[in-house]
Amino acid sequence: MSKAEWENNEEIQIFREYLRIPTVHPNIDYTDCVAFLKRQAASLDLPVDVVYPVNEENPVVIMKWVGTQPELPSIILNSHTDVVPVFPEKWSHDPFSADIDDEGRIYARGSQDMKCVGTQYLAAIRALKAKGYQPKRTFYLTFVPDEENGGFFGMREFIKGDYFKSLNVGLSLDEGSSTLDDSYYVYYAERTGWQIRFKISGQAGHGSILLPNTAGEKLNYIVGKMMGFRASQVQKLKDDPKLFFGDVTTVNLTVVTGGVQRNVVPPMLEVVFDLRIAIDVDLVAFEKQINDWCEEAGGGIEIIFEQQDEYVPPTKVDDSNPFWTAFENSLKELDVKYHTYVCPGNTDSRFLRSQGIPAFGFSPMKNTPILLHDHDEYLGADTYLEGIKVYTKILAAVGNV
Structure with a gap:
C-alpha cells in the first residue's frame, strides 16, 4: 500500500x-x-x-x-x-x-x-x-x-x-x-514482581576513621549478594539458548540513597531492587535467603517490600x-x-x-x-x-x- x-x-x-x-x-x-x-x-x-x-x-x-x-x-x-x-x-x-x-x-x-x-x-x-x-x-x-x-x-x-x-x-x-x-x-x-527496599543502618562518624559495622559495608555485602544472584541468571540464559527472558529471575538495582556530607559516615543508606521472579522459584525459600543475607551483612537492616506479588499459577x-x-x-x-x-x-x-x-x-x-x-x-x-x-x-x- x-x-x-x-x-x-x-x-x-x-x-x-x-x-x-x-x-x-x-x-x-x-x-x-x-x-x-x-x-x-x-x-x-x-x-x-x-x-x-x-x-x-x-x-x-x-x-x-x-x-x-x-x-x-x-x-x-x-x-x-x-x-x-x-x-x-x-x-x-x-x-x-x-x-x-x-x-x-x-x-x-x-x-x-x-x-x-x-x-x-x-x-x-x-x-x-x-x-x-x-x-x-x-x-x-x-x-x-x-x-x-x-x-x-x-x-x-x-x-x-x-x-x-x-x-x-x-x-x-x-x-x-x-x-x-x-x-x-x-x-x-x-513472573512474580517484587520491589524491595533495604534500609541499612550502621555506625556513623567521621570520614577519617575506619569505623566498624558501617552502613556502607553492609550495603556492599547486600549489593554483592543480589548482583551475584543476578549474574547467575545471566549465565543461565547463556548456558541454555532455548530459555526465554521470562524463564529466569531478573534482578536490577534501581535506587540508591543516603549520606549527608562527603566527610560524614552516614547512619543510614537505602537501596532498592526490582525483581521479576521466575515461576519455578520457591518464594518462601527465596525470601528466607534474602533475610539470611541481611543477617550475614551484620544485621540492622530493615526490609520493606514496596511490591510483593503472590505467585499466580x-x-x-x-x-x-x-x-x-x-x-x-x-x-x-x-x-x-x-x-x-x-x-x-x-x-x-x-x-x-x-x-x-x-x-x-x-x-x-x-x-x-x-x-x-x-x-x-x-x-x-x-x-x-x-x-x-x-x-x-x-x-x-x-x-x-
Whole structure:
C-alpha cells in the first residue's frame, strides 16, 4: 500500500485518532479517551458502561457484544488506555501526532503499548459483524487505566467489584509484545514482581576513621549478594539458548540513597531492587535467603517490600484448556509461527489469572523492533492491518468454544 492508501484506510484512521489522545502519565485526564471509546461503541452498535473502581480520575470503559448463549462464561478483550511518559526531544516525530512516513511507520506513544490492540479488537468485531457472525459467548471489551503504574487504580480494583463478578468471565485476552522475527509470542504466565527496599543502618562518624559495622559495608555485602544472584541468571540464559527472558529471575538495582556530607559516615543508606521472579522459584525459600543475607551483612537492616506479588499459577496451554485449543488452531489455520512463553514483564493478566481466569497475552506484531517505552515508538501500518485479520480469526474461534 502507498502512504495515501494507508492514510485513507478507515481502520488506520481510527487507530491514529486514538493515538493522538495524550493519555500519558503523570496526571492523566481520560475525558477525551472515554468520549472516543463511546463513539467507537456507538459505531459498532455495542452498549457501553463506564465504571470507577477507585475514583473519578480512573475510569474503566466496558463495551458488550452479546453472544447467542450468554449463559456461557464470557470473554474479556482487555487493553489499557494509559501510556508511559515521553521525552519529546528524543523523538523524530511528535509523540502524539501519529505521523505516518513513506514506509508506513506510524509514530506515537502507545502505538505498540498498547493502543494498537484496543482498536484491533474493535476492527475485528467490525469485520465479524460485517460477515454476519455472532459468537456463542458474550465478549466484553474492557479499556482500563493505570496499567503502566501497576494497575492498582485499574484492573486490580476492578476485579474486586460486583460489576466485574457479574461478567462471569471465562477467558481474558490482553497485551503481548512485538517480535523481531516472523513468529508471534503468546504469553501464558507472568513472573512474580517484587520491589524491595533495604534500609541499612550502621555506625556513623567521621570520614577519617575506619569505623566498624558501617552502613556502607553492609550495603556492599547486600549489593554483592543480589548482583551475584543476578549474574547467575545471566549465565543461565547463556548456558541454555532455548530459555526465554521470562524463564529466569531478573534482578536490577534501581535506587540508591543516603549520606549527608562527603566527610560524614552516614547512619543510614537505602537501596532498592526490582525483581521479576521466575515461576519455578520457591518464594518462601527465596525470601528466607534474602533475610539470611541481611543477617550475614551484620544485621540492622530493615526490609520493606514496596511490591510483593503472590505467585499466580500459569494458564494451561495444552488440550485440557479448550480456549487454548481454539486459539492455537486459529494460528495454525493462518499458517503462522508462534511460541508460548512466560511474559518477562507484568501486565493486567496477572490479576485475571489470580482469580483462576485463563489469560493469554498476545499482540500480533511480528518482524517489528521492540519499542515499548522507547523513543520513536512506532508500528507499521501493514503490520497493524495484518493483526486485525489475526484477531478476526481468533475471536471467531474462541467466541464459539
